[in-house]
Amino acid sequence: MKRTVGEMLVRSGIRLPLFLWTLAVLYPIFWMFLGAFKTNAEIYANPWGFPEQFNFDNFVTAWTDYNIDTSVFNSLIVTAVGAILCLVLAIPTAYALERIRFKGSQLLFTLYISAMMIPMVLGWIPLFFLLAQFNMLDNIFGLAIVYAISQLPFTIFVLTSFMGTIPKSLEESAAIDGMSPYGVLWKIVTPLTMSGIITVTIMNAIQFWNEYFMALIFLQSSENYTLALAIDFISNEAQYTNAWGVLFASLVFAIVPVIILYSIFQRRITKGMTEGAIKG
């Protein structure tokens, strides 16, 4: 009997920190949602409590007066174009590196993989002038290209390991039936790798949607701002305008798509990220 009491004590002793950390994670996020429904007066009077009534004014103001509509649109474009371009570039290379024997294959793979560990901050200065030369500075498509290439090594890495798990026999029999290697890549390998493609694309999309620093460097005018930049701008201004409610509303715009993706693809995202970290 004594032992079970002791065990129960140990258990609740361990549950307490877990519970506290849950609170530490969820409360700020929960509170951010509440803040988005409060008036400024309420935020000052009672910053950490419930709003008296839920009103959507902050969302409307953020959307119409603070350019959140444009920046949500820009972020969507950058995310979609970046994710698609990254796939278009990564799938053929991943296939060639995984399946075709050629001289330098290992070297090329190592080159791509080591790029995952190099701090790109050094490259951002020349990239700034390169984009200026191409007339792609302050341009969301220029940013999308930069994003796509920045995730290229990781994407190639994930896709090669997924392609490694497909049996070769399917490709071989398709080739014997007279299918060209382009056909094999497009009609056999791509559908079979779909699970990996989905995983890596979700992760890239979240990355691009969230990204802040490259957007800060490569975008300049407010009509081209992505959501992260627009929010940062509102946050810096809030010190003077005190538009906290609007700030919270725009944070909600930024986080809701991520929450939705996470709740649908939770397993894929966690699996993809841990495997990326282990092998990267």
Place this chain on the structure above:
Amino acid sequence: MVQSKKQKYLFLAFCLIPTFIMFSIFTLYPLFSGLYYSFFEWSGSSQTREFVGFDNYTRLFNDDIIPATIWHDYFLVITKVIGIMIMALFIAVALTQLKIKEAPFYRIVFFFPNIMSVVVIGILWTFIYNPNLGLVNSGLEAVGLENWTRPWLGSETWALPSLVLPSIWAGIGLFMLLLMGGIANISKSNYEAARIDGANEWQQFWHVTLPLIWPQIKISILYIVITTLNGSFIIVQVMTGGGPNNSTHVMGSYLYQQAFNQYNFGYGATIGVMILVISLITVILLQFLLRREKVEY
């Protein structure tokens, strides 16, 4: 596959060359030309780019702010490694060994901050530290520690330590999962053998769990170090912008300030080279330090 050599090489070229060209233009070329820029004095807008040899490097070694930025980066590295590893290890062990019913719930919640935008995390925490409205100061007042309240991010002493908590908050989930993966792979017979030998739970943790998940621990530490050295400036930029009075500048945020606020692009590139060199040396040293015989029972 039945196909001619020419066909094979054509297909290979189709697969590899466009991607490699894009990768070269947007990754390789910028890195090497960053190295090249570090030998020039260049304000960007005008086309007057002057070769100055090692002047930028001399300036780097005489710049009083540089040693501070390096120290700040390592301060974040060390505190993050300690904080994240202890908490992630505790959570991972608790969730795997103690058969808690709601373990999946904890796992899902604790991981979520890992996929939040740094902007969202930074702004949330800036508000948590807000001197008048923030949770930290109100919490301290509520428990009667009024003397401890301070403008956390506005204080030269406290701003940098204040950045550690959000970084840990946002980082734990990934490493918790990595360690849980390691623990799940340990065979039950190891624990049974230890129990028969009379080892209590703490001894089991110390002599069975820890040695057997050493590979995961090593990877986690390396990963925290690399991502901090290569990316700590993002949260700094969002939360403090390097201030107050340079007390939170890390190498990357100082590069940003020099290059993109003060238009010293040559000097900025020199700082970039320094970041590259420092992070490579750190990773190599760390791999050497963490080397340890692989344990198998």
